[in-house]
Amino acid sequence: MEAAAIPAWRANLATIAALMSRARNELLRVPGAAIPGVLAPTIFFLGLNGVFGALIQLRGFDVSTYESFIVPISMLQGAGFTGAAAGVNLARDIEQGWLDRLLVSPAPRWVLLAGTVCGASVRALIPATFVLAIALPLGAGWPGIEGLIVTYFMVVLMAAVAACWGSMLALRFKSQSAAPLMQAGVMAAILTTTAYAPMALLQGWLQDVARINPITDVVEAARQGFVGGVSWADTWPGMVAIAGLLALFGALALREMRRTGA
Amino acid sequence: MDRHLLPRSEVVGQGGGWATNLRVVQALGIRSIRQTFRRPQLMAPIVVFPTLLLAIQTGGAGSAVELPGFPPVQSFLQFMLAGAMMQSLMLAGNSGGIAMAVDLEMGFTDRLFAAPISRYTIVLGRLAGTAALGLLSALWFFAIGLIFGAEIEGGVPGALLSIALVTATAMAVGGIGAAIALRTGSTSVVQGLFPLVLVILFLSSAFFPVELMIEPAKTIAEYNPFSFIVEGVRAPIVSGVDATETLDAVLAIAGIVLLGLVLSARALRHRLRVG
Numbered sequence: 001m002e003a004a005a006i007p008a009w010r011a012n013l014a015t016i017a018a019l020m021s022r023a024r025n026e027l028l029r030v031p032g033a034a035i036p037g038v039l040a041p042t043i044f045f046l047g048l049n050g051v052f053g054a055l056i057q058l059r060g061f062d063v064s065t066y067e068s069f070i071v072p073i074s075m076l077q078g079a080g081f082t083g084a085a086a087g088v089n090l091a092r093d094i095e096q097g098w099l100d101r102l103l104v105s106p107a108p109r110w111v112l113l114a115g116t117v118c119g120a121s122v123r124a125l126i127p128a129t130f131v132l133a134i135a136l137p138l139g140a141g142w143p144g145i146e147g148l149i150v151t152y153f154m155v156v157l158m159a160a161v162a163a164c165w166g167s168m169l170a171l172r173f174k175s176q177s178a179a180p181l182m183q184a185g186v187m188a189a190i191l192t193t194t195a196y197a198p199m200a201l202l203q204g205w206l207q208d209v210a211r212i213n214p215i216t217d218v219v220e221a222a223r224q225g226f227v228g229g230v231s232w233a234d235t236w237p238g239m240v241a242i243a244g245l246l247a248l249f250g251a252l253a254l255r256e257m258r259r260t261g262a
Numbered sequence: 263m264d265r266h267l268l269p270r271s272e273v274v275g276q277g278g279g280w281a282t283n284l285r286v287v288q289a290l291g292i293r294s295i296r297q298t299f300r301r302p303q304l305m306a307p308i309v310v311f312p313t314l315l316l317a318i319q320t321g322g323a324g325s326a327v328e329l330p331g332f333p334p335v336q337s338f339l340q341f342m343l344a345g346a347m348m349q350s351l352m353l354a355g356n357s358g359g360i361a362m363a364v365d366l367e368m369g370f371t372d373r374l375f376a377a378p379i380s381r382y383t384i385v386l387g388r389l390a391g392t393a394a395l396g397l398l399s400a401l402w403f404f405a406i407g408l409i410f411g412a413e414i415e416g417g418v419p420g421a422l423l424s425i426a427l428v429t430a431t432a433m434a435v436g437g438i439g440a441a442i443a444l445r446t447g448s449t450s451v452v453q454g455l456f457p458l459v460l461v462i463l464f465l466s467s468a469f470f471p472v473e474l475m476i477e478p479a480k481t482i483a484e485y486n487p488f489s490f491i492v493e494g495v496r497a498p499i500v501s502g503v504d505a506t507e508t509l510d511a512v513l514a515i516a517g518i519v520l521l522g523l524v525l526s527a528r529a530l531r532h533r534l535r536v537g
Contacts, residue, residue: 040460043460043461043464044460046464047460047461047463047464047465047479048464049476050464050465050475050476050478050479050480051464051469051470051475051476051479052323052326052469052470053475053476054326054329054470054474054475054476055323055325055326055329057329057330058325058326058328058329180305180306180307180310180311181306184306184310184311184314187311187314188314188318191314191315191318191322192318195318195322196318196319196322196323197322197323197325201325202321202322202324203320203321203322203324203325203338204321204324205317205321206317206318206320206321206322207321209321
């Protein structure tokens with residue numbers, strides 16, 4: 001008697017869930033691995049606030065506290081570092097031969113990539129929540145439930161974009177040596193926006209770059225609840241930008257995954 | 263008598279003593295620099311991250327020069343150069359510590375311990391490499407500053423003074439990184455110090471004038487020895503050589519060197535005792 005075949009979609013979902021569990025187990029087994037992702041954005045938040053807090057005295061900087069202005073950046077930074085870390089972990093898996101074993105399994109390549117990316121998205125909730133928990137008592141404004149939902153939505157998808165970027169580099173270079181490129185790319189992408197100051201106060205080249213950087217829309221969407229009210233007009237450009245980035249880097253990472261071991 | 267049966271001090275003495283030690287320091291220093299250039303994960307924090315942050319902070323917070331109380335400077339880039347150099351040299355010190363821990367984990371340092379050379383040359387060789395990276399970093403950021411229009415108010419003597427202070431600080435910070443590597447012998451522990459470097463920098467005047475910082479960062483920065491060093495490096499760039507600022511910087515560097523020497527000596531003794 002033949003066993004009933006498991007539908008492909010269920011097998012794929014089970015594989016993604018298993019890979020996400022593996023990412024979670026890694027977090028439980030090596031808690032230190034989460035520290036850079038959590039610590040770095042927290043230090044940036046506290047440091048930038050202590051150092052550049054006086055910027056709100058500038059004309060055109062219309063926010064009540066610098067904490068409110070900077071906290072979404074730190075949350076997105078945490079998501080970015082967590083996503084990049086997923087790329088570093090994938091590079092380690094490649095070096096240690098673990099990915100080769102996954103590649104000979106019947107799981108489609110997109111499922112293997114989705115497991116890594118979804119794992120990073122869930123893990124990104126940890127640094128984001130940690131930074132937020134520190135920022136609120138220090139003076140960051142409460143973004144409201146709507147604002148919080150939009151911010152976390154952007155955080156989760158930012159981690160997915162960073163994980164696709166990291167995975168693409170890991171699959172191309174097949175070495176953990178590419179880690180600085182993964183992290184520097186994410187850091188540059190997030191900071192070349194209205195991260196430090198509103199658009200009107202940015203200087204020279206950074207203003208030009210911030211205008212064309214799609215992550216500026218993501219930052220503005222994530223920030224709106226902290227510095228004012230949530231509106232659809234400030235939300236949809238961020239959603240379009242993050243969806244476009246996810247489609248682009250997802251496709252590039254998938255292309256590298258398909259080439260690997262082919 | 264067989265040369266290999268002689269006490270190590272006598273072997274070194276036959277080999278020329280100081281001359282031999284200097285050759286060892288030179289060889290290990292060159293190895294340390296090559297190692298950094300070969301591994302992108304060591305080079306990136308020294309050059310890529312500080313350059314990236316310099317560019318972004320200059321563009322992002324450049325309007326800060328309009329704030330009341332901001333010291334008179336030609337541009338925010340001119341002000342930030344010293345901070346970027348400090349960031350780079352501190353990460354060079356950290357990278358040196360990581361490389362030393364890798365050597366310990368892989369057994370390379372054990373082989374050096376078994377060689378007929380003074381053990382302190384092993385640490386000094388690493389520090390010479392870190393100092394050279396500090397020098398390169400100072401030159402790199404001066405070049406960037408000049409290319410993008412920053413003026414060096416102290417002229418060539420001022421630039422040379424800043425470069426000398428940056429090089430000496432790199433060696434001093436490298437001493438602490440080496441001490442921690444020797445004590446723990448663990449790459450991950452030394453890597454874990456990376457966030458601490460950022461904390462020290464943010465709690466100093468590296469990126470903003472102390473008088474405009476927000477409490478408690480302001481008070482901590484006033485007493486942070488790295489603030490004295492930053493001001494010593496910055497003064498020749500933004501206003502000209504200032505004897506008081508230079509002396510404060512030299513004293514702060516001397517304090518860090520002393521701390522590094524004491525910690526390294528103790529860590530070395532500990533490592534030789536426990537094996």
